[in-house]
Amino acid sequence: MCGIVGVVGRSQVNQLLYDSLLLLQHRGQDAAGIATSDNRQFYLHKSHGLVRDVFRTHNMLSLPGNCGIGQVRYPTSGSNVNEQEAQPFYVNAPFGIMFAHNGNLTNWQELRESLFRVDLRHINTNSDSEVLLNVFANELQSAVHGVVLDENSIFQAISGVHRRVRGAYAVVSIISGYGLVAFRDVNGIRPLCIGRQETNKGTEWMVASESVALEGNGFTFVRDIDPGEAIFIDLDGNLFSKQCAENHKLSPCIFEYIYFSRPDSFMDRVPVYDARLKMGEYLAKKLTKYVNSGDIDVVIPIPDSSRPAAMQLAHSLNLDYREGLIKNRYVGRTFIMPGQAMRRKSVRQKLNTISMEFKNKNVLLVDDSIVRGTTSKEIVEMARSSGANKVYFASAAAQIKYQNVYGIDMPTQNELIAANRTDEEIAKFIGADALIYQDIEDMKKSITDINNSLTNFDASCFDGKYITGDIDSNYLANLSNSRVS
Numbered sequence: 133m134c135g136i137v138g139v140v141g142r143s144q145v146n147q148l149l150y151d152s153l154l155l156l157q158h159r160g161q162d163a164a165g166i167a168t169s170d171n172r173q174f175y176l177h178k179s180h181g182l183v184r185d186v187f188r189t190h191n192m193l194s195l196p197g198n199c200g201i202g203q204v205r206y207p208t209s210g211s212n213v214n215e216q217e218a219q220p221f222y223v224n225a226p227f228g229i230m231f232a233h234n235g236n237l238t239n240w241q242e243l244r245e246s247l248f249r250v251d252l253r254h255i256n257t258n259s260d261s262e263v264l265l266n267v268f269a270n271e272l273q274s275a276v277h278g279v280v281l282d283e284n285s286i287f288q289a290i291s292g293v294h295r296r297v298r299g300a301y302a303v304v305s306i307i308s309g310y311g312l313v314a315f316r317d318v319n320g321i322r323p324l325c326i327g328r329q330e331t332n333k334g335t336e337w338m339v340a341s342e343s344v345a346l347e348g349n350g351f352t353f354v355r356d357i358d359p360g361e362a363i364f365i366d367l368d369g370n371l372f373s374k375q376c377a378e379n380h381k382l383s384p385c386i387f388e389y390i391y392f393s394r395p396d397s398f399m400d401r402v403p404v405y406d407a408r409l410k411m412g413e414y415l416a417k418k419l420t421k422y423v424n425s426g427d428i429d430v431v432i433p434i435p436d437s438s439r440p441a442a443m444q445l446a447h448s449l450n451l452d453y454r455e456g457l458i459k460n461r462y463v464g465r466t467f468i469m470p471g472q473a474m475r476r477k478s479v480r481q482k483l484n485t486i487s488m489e490f491k492n493k494n495v496l497l498v499d500d501s502i503v504r505g506t507t508s509k510e511i512v513e514m515a516r517s518s519g520a521n522k523v524y525f526a527s528a529a530a531q532i533k534y535q536n537v538y539g540i541d542m543p544t545q546n547e548l549i550a551a552n553r554t555d556e557e558i559a560k561f562i563g564a565d566a567l568i569y570q571d572i573e574d575m576k577k578s579i580t581d582i583n584n585s586l587t588n589f590d591a592s593c594f595d596g597k598y599i600t601g602d603i604d605s606n607y608l609a610n611l612s613n614s615r616v617s
Contacts, residue, residue, distance in 0.1 A: 133159050133160060133206060133234070133392055133539055133540060133541070134159055134160045134203055134204060134205045134206065134219075134232075134233070134234040134235075134341075134539070135153065135156030135157070135158075135159030135160055135203065135204045135234065135340075135341045135342070135345075136156075136201070136202070136203050136232045136233070136234050136302060136303070136304050136324075136339075136340065136341050137149060137152040137153065137156065137201065137202045137203075137304065137338065137339065137340040137341070137345055138200070138201040138202075138232075138304030138305075138306070138312045138314055138338070138339040138340075139152070139199065139200055139201075139312070139336070139337065139338050139339075140198070140199050140311060140312050140336065140337045140365045140366075140367065140369060141198045141199070141336045142198065142331050142333035142334050142335075142336055142369070143198060143331075143333065144196060144197070144198065145168060145197065145198055145199065145200045146166065146168060146192050146195040146196070146197075146200065147192065148338075148349060149166045149168070149195075149200050149201070149202040150166065150183065150187055150192065150202075151348070151349055152202060152338070152340060152345040152348075152349060153166070153183045153202045153203075153204050154183050154184070155342075155344050155345045155348045155349075155394075156204050156340065156341055156342060156344075156345055157182065157183055157204055158392075158394060159204055159206075159234075159341060159342075159392060160203075160204040160205040160206040161182055161204070161206060162180060162205050162206040163178065163179065163180045163181065163186070163204070163205045163206075163215070163217075163218035163219075164178065164179070164181065164182065164183045164186040164187070164202070164203065164204045164205070164218070165177065165178025165179070165186070165202060165203050165205075165218050165219050165220050165232070166178070166187070166195055166200060166201070166202040166220075167195075167200060167201055167202070167220040167222070167230040167232075167306065168195045168196060168197035168199065168200035169197045169198075169199045169200065169230070169306050169308055169309075170196045170197030170198070172228070172308050172309040173197075173308075174222065174228060174230055174306070174308060175194060175195045175196060175197065176195075176220065176222065176230070177191045177194065177195060178215075178218040178219065178220065179215060179218060180215055180218065183204060198367070199306055199311065199312055199367060200306070201220055201230055201231075201232050201304045201305065201306055201312070202220070202232065203219040203220060203232035203233075203234075205218060205219055206541065216256070216257050217257050217258070217259040217261075217262075219231070219232045219233065219259075219261055220232040221259070221261055221262050221265045223265060223266060223269045225269065225273065226269065226272055226273045226276060226281075227272075227281065227307050227308050227309065227310065228307070228308035228309075229265065229268070229269055229272075229305055229306065229307055229308070230305060230306040230308075231261070231264070231265040231268070231303065231304075231305045232261075232303070232304050232305070233260075233261040233264055233265070233301055233302070233303050234300075234301070234302045234303075234322050234324075234341055234539065235299060235300035235301040235302055235317065235321065235322040235538060235539045236260060236299055236300055236301075236537060236538050236539040237260040237263060237264060237297060237298065237299035237300075237301065238298045238299040238537050238538075238600055238602055238603060238607070239297065239298040239299065239602065240260035240263045240264075240299070243263050243264075243267055243296065243297065244263050247263065247266050247267065247270065251266070251270045253266045253269070253270060260299075264293075264297060264301060264303070265305075267292075267293055267296055267297060268289060268290070268293050268303075268305070271288075271289040271290070271292035271293055271296075272285070272286065272289040272307075274289070274292070275288040275289040275292070276289075281307070281310060283364045283366075283372035283374075286307070286313060286362065286364050287362050287364070287372075287374040287376050290313075290315050290362040290376040291376040291377070293315070294317075294318055294360060294376055294377040297317075298600045298602050299317065299321075299537070299538060299600060300317055300319070300321035300322045300385070300538035300539050300590075301315075301316070301317045301322065302314075302315075302316050302317070302322040302323065302324040302341065302357075303315050303316075304339055309367075310366060310367065311364060311365050311366040311367050312337070312339070312363075312364070312365045313362065313363070313364050314326070314339040314357060314362070314363040315357070315360075315361065315362040315363070315376065316357045316358065316359055316360065316361060317359060317360070318359050318360040318377040318379060318380045318381070319359055319380070319381060319382070319383040319590065319599055319600065320356075320358065320359030320360075320380075320381075320382045320383060320384055320400070321383060321384060321385050321538050321539075321590050321599070322341070322385065322538070322539060323341055323342060323356070323384065323388060323393070323399050323400070324339060324340075324341060324356070324357040325339070325340060325341075325342070325343050325346065325353065325354075325355065325356045325357060325398075325399075326338070326339050326346075326354050326355060326356075326357060326363060327340075327343070327346030327347075327351035327352055327353045327354050328351060328352055328354055329349075329350055329351045329352060334369055335369045336351070336369070337365050337369065337371060338351045339357070339363065342393055342394060342397040342399070343397045343398045343399070344394045344396050344397045347396075353398065356399070356400050356401065358375065358380070358382070359377070359380045359381065359382050359383075360375055360376055360377025360380030361373060361374070361375050361376065361377075361380075362374055362376045381588060382400065382586065382588065383588040383589055383590050383599050384399065384400050384586070384589060384590065385538060385539075385540075385589070385590045386575065386576065386579070386589040386590065386591045386594070387501075387529075387536075387540060387593065388404075389402065389404055389407045389408070389578075389579055390408075390411070390437070390500050390501055390528060390529045390575070391437050391500045391501055391529075392540075395408060395437075395439075395440060400583065400586060401582075401583045401585075401586075402579055402582045402583045402586070403582070405440055406582055407578050407579050407582060408437075408438075408439075408440035408441050408444075408500075408528070408578075409440050409441070409443075409444040410444075410577075410578035410579070410581055410582065411440075411441045411444075411528040411529075411570060411574075411575065411578040412440060412441035412442060412443065412444030412445040412447075412448065412498075412528065413444055413445070413448055413578075414570060414571070414574035414575070414577065414578055415441060415445050415498075415526055415527075415528055415568070415570050415574075416444070416445040416448035416449050417448075417574075418568055418569075418570060418571060418574065419445070419449070419496075419526060419568050420449070422566060422568055423496075423524055423566050423568065425449045425450075425451060427494055427522070428449075428451055428494055428495075428496045428524065429451075429452065429493040429494045429495065430451070430452045430453070430454050430456070430489060430493050430494075430495055430496070431443075431445060431446035431449075431451050431452065431453050431454070431496045431498060432453075432454055432455070432456040432457060432489060432490075432495055432496070432497055432498070432515075433453075433455070433457070433497075433498050433499075434457060434483075434497060434498065434499040434500075434507075434511060435455075435457055435458075435459040435483070436459065437500040438498050438499045438500040438528060441498060441500065441528040442498035445496075445498060445526070451496070454486075454489045455486070455489075456485060456486050456489035456490055456495070456515075456518075457483050457484070457485060457486075457511070457514075458483065458484050458485075458486060459482060459483055460481060460482050460483070460484070479506070479507050479510040479511065480510065480514075483511065483514070485514050485515065485517075485518040486518075487518040487519060489518075490515050490518035490519050490520040491518060491519030491520070492519055492521060493519075493520055493521060494520070494521050494522040494524070495515055495520045495522070495523050495524065496524045496525075496526060497511060497512070497515065497523060497524065497525050497526070497564075498525075498526045498527075498528065499511075499525070499526075499527055499528070500527070500528050500529060501527055501528065501529035501532060502527050502529075502531075502532065502549060502550065502558070502562075502569075503532055503542055503547075503548065503549070504547050504548065504549055505549035505558060505561055505562055508525060508562040508564075509561065509562040509563060512525065512562050512563040512564055513563060516563070522565045523563070523564050523565055524564060524565055524566045524567075524568070525559070525562060525564040525566070525567045525568070526567075526568040526569075527567075527568070527569045527570060528570055528575075529569070529570055529575060529594070530569055530570050530571060530572040530575050530594045531550035531555070531569050531594065532548050532550055532593050532594060533545070533548060533550050533551045533593070533594065533596065534548070534551070534592060534593050534594070534595070534596040535548075535593070535608055535611060535612070536592060536593040537592070537598065537603055537607075537608075537611065538590060538592070538600075540593065542593060544611075544612040545608075545612070546612070549561065550569075555567050555569060572591065572594050572595060575591075575594070576589060576591070
């Protein structure tokens with residue numbers, strides 16, 4: 133998962149891009165990068181690490197210009213130790229293009245081969261983002277052959293991208309001397325929205341993965357970019373948009389609402405916080421079928437993403453809600469951290485108990501989801517060590533049983549605790565007295581109750597249905613093998 137941002141401003145945008153990446157830091161902690169454009173000259177700085185560590189004062193001063201893009205990354209394709217795969221990426225033709233991408237392409241290896249054999253373009257990393265950039269560059273070169281570059285040729289190029297590319301992609305890009313381009317895949321799997329602000333010098337535009345990046349910088353949220361749609365904003369601040377895909381249907385990744393996005397973001401006309409409250413309501417109804425609520429003394433969330441669901445569950449069942457686990461905010465997300473041993477070590481460093489909230493109590497722990505089960509197991513052990521009589525565990529998400537191929541780092545089924553275990557077996561593994569999962573349909577209704585125009589989701593890690601239609605058992609086996617190797 134990554135976070136991206138693009139800005140066309142009326143003054144220097146380096147600080148604005150930096151501030152936006154801080155607001156999107158939760159979407160990736162492996163690397164960060166900013167590219168700006170000034171008088172057809174690109175300026176770029178990127179490296180591994182958190183935003184605050186990658187960019188020092190001298191780095192910021194070396195990023196002039198009124199137009200720029202940025203990205204925070206954790207790796208879903210390529211290597212997490214190769215600094216060359218930090219974004220943005222650059223190609224010099226046509227015109228000069230800077231490019232940042234959130235998502236994961238499912239046919240990137242075939243595209244890489246065709247780019248080399250047919251389009252005569254060389255890919256120097258194992259990043260699908262570099263592949264996507266070169267597909268876009270090649271389509272743009274074809275669209276402007278003998279024609280002056282304008283919004284129509286840009287939209288024609290993006291139509292070509294949609295025809296060739298499969299998977300999830302939200303993109304921000306700068307074309308040197310022309311402006312900012314943004315587009316979203318035909319299913320809208322990964323989020324992208326646009327906002328504006330008026331200054332005494334004119335209109336400024338921002339495109340970002342989440343609305344919180346807009347609002348946190350004083351921009352007014354305008355709307356989500358539609359699946360298959362492209363936006364072009366020239367350097368004078370004129371905005372052009374067009375639907376560039378013949379077959380487009382909004383199918384956002386449901387995990388965005390469960391875990392990845394900040395609760396203060398709006399996504400496809402759904403406040404993420406409201407969706408998580410709804411998940412708590414539905415989870416409360418499911419819970420009472422398996423556990424007598426009178427046997428629960430206190431509801432404790434596992435910070436941070438589960439708080440709204442846990443709070444609403446407690447309210448629905450008239451139970452006490454307490455903060456019994458305190459988070460060290462200077463330790464990275466365990467789900468995003470590479471390596472199982474690193475995750476296990478990180479849990480104890482990341483969370484500590486307030487013993488009085490556990491001692492001699494029957495505790496219901498609520499988490500947003502259970503992926504590998506190692507974090508859940510550690511936390512249940514911590515609850516018992518703090519004196520809990522019984523420990524119940526509830527997940528605001530359904531059982532994660534399948535690999536995700538659209539940009540979430542859960543690639544092999546062998547790593548997923550629910551792939552080959554019953555709920556009872558999982559409860560035994562994590563050491564809980566009872567385990568309650570959300571139903572898939574209730575998980576979806578938590579969102580559609582708020583926006584009933586949303587009729588389809590990418591819920592592939594829960595139901596195994598891959599909406600791009602190009603995923604089979606051989607693909608998944610190859611993905612697993614490449615991950616292990």
